[in-house]
Amino acid sequence: MRVPAERVTVIPEAVDTEFAAPSADEGRRVAKTFGVPGRYVLYVGQFDPRKNMDGLLTAFARGAAIDAELRLVIAGDLGNLASFLTRALQRTRAPRERIVVTGRVDDPTLAALYAGAECLLHAALLEGFGLTPLESLAAGTPVVGYRAGAVQEVVGAAGVLVAPADPDALGDALVAYLADPAQQRELRAKARPRAAAFSWDRAAADTLAVYRRVA
Template sequence: MPELVVLTEQLLSPVPGGTGRYTRELAAALAAAAPVGWTVRGVTARHADLSPAAIPGVLGPRALALPRRALTLAWEYGMPLWPGGDMVHAPTPLAPPARGGLVVTVHDTVPFTHPETLTPRGAAWHRKVIRRATATAAAVIVPTQAVADDLARHAPGPAPVHVIGHGVTAAEPTPVDGLPPEYVLAIGTVEPRKGLDTLVAAMAGLSRAALVVVGPRGWGEVDLDALADRHGLPRARLHVLGRVTDGELATVLRQAAVLAAPSRAEGFGLPVLEAMAAGVPVVHSDAPALVEVAGGAGITARRDDPADLARALREVLERPDTAADLVARGRARAAGFTWAGAAEAVWRLHVSHWANKSGEGS
């Protein structure tokens, strides 16, 4: 019975982020859509508690012998520690050296295009393992054509690159106390790449609406309170919620007046689709991947331009007809992205490569 191993290590990261959500949702969808005879198993590094990596329908998780840091270094330097399985899906570039049965998802090209928004070590590691994936993996998956185009420029290789978008998850809302009556929402890890400094400055130029920020703290020491003080945004209009549950996120999202996605660089931008699916208007930066994902169903603002971002937010906050139009177009756009559809496309790659491997070995 063939087995697909999904590397679910990202779920055990201190800050799983958007790639953690991708890992969980895609693995669950792969298990639900498994072809007859196939099983799906999660594999991680060694940890004292593997429960955050448990996914309904996915066997395991099974831990490898090495802890996370040692496993990362071992794979980085080419140690052939194979995680088992007939095919392996790496939902992030953390992957073993390829030996014919590996498919890797590369979420963005930020390490090449915006290395200053990552730690120096993080940028260098990602460049190395992404180049190895495009050189040796059976296939590489990217979420947008924008990422595919960037890979062709910065990390060309013989591995075929396939564009497979993310899906949208509809979580059951749970109560959240203390939300302001009208607010602009930002979702994502609080780090330099997300452009939250631009958003805070833009909000200071608006006479209405609070700013609600959802997401864990990342690297870079982005201090939202200090940014508010610097730009003149009253602390009473800034609400930093940090990490929330999926149910709380659903509530915070549905009650927002507008979602702001001011990122300097993205590979996909899942909050944009999640907002559209929830009937929330979207304002996003002109980062190519966000423009591609929004598909004309949001309002675009220039990156690093607080005045232009404030202009875009006013269009939504002060014009009900504009907001209503964005809601209608957003719902239609989001309907085309499902995890079931993503899993079906990913399965086609794995089954095809497994059949080729089996044929070569017979």
């Protein structure tokens, strides 16, 4: 599409406010329902090739080798694309007994999963926006992932991002993050303020401004 830059306006999405404040009761319910342990990293999304399950599991395996308590929680619709996850589990050395697969969950449950995670582990090779990283930030949880597509624009300084398609680098970033409580506190402090920069009020105002400009 050869559209002149001056005719393009980017209006980012936002997330619902329920991601910002999951209740303690909801957190306990989630832990009981899924057997979610105290220390886990989270993946949320689909399982198609773009989401890079091999890279995700390889990075987690690197973290799990260092941290004996670490688990991976995978939340997503186990529909027709679940075979990509199954094959990735067969190809990689990720410890399957330390992986919890929840299937599709509702938004309150998802918010509690985000809030309880050490980080969102995001290995996607291409993202048009990066809604799950934004949801994670809204829940106060940093992102460890690839600088792929628009993810860097969303995450900003509220996460640890490495060059795409390098699972060893992603695993090293995860290990370093988990071993550095000071960095974790710093990034958690940045997460919600970063997410607050993306709001539906702002999206509506920016959209209205475009309509007025072209009217």
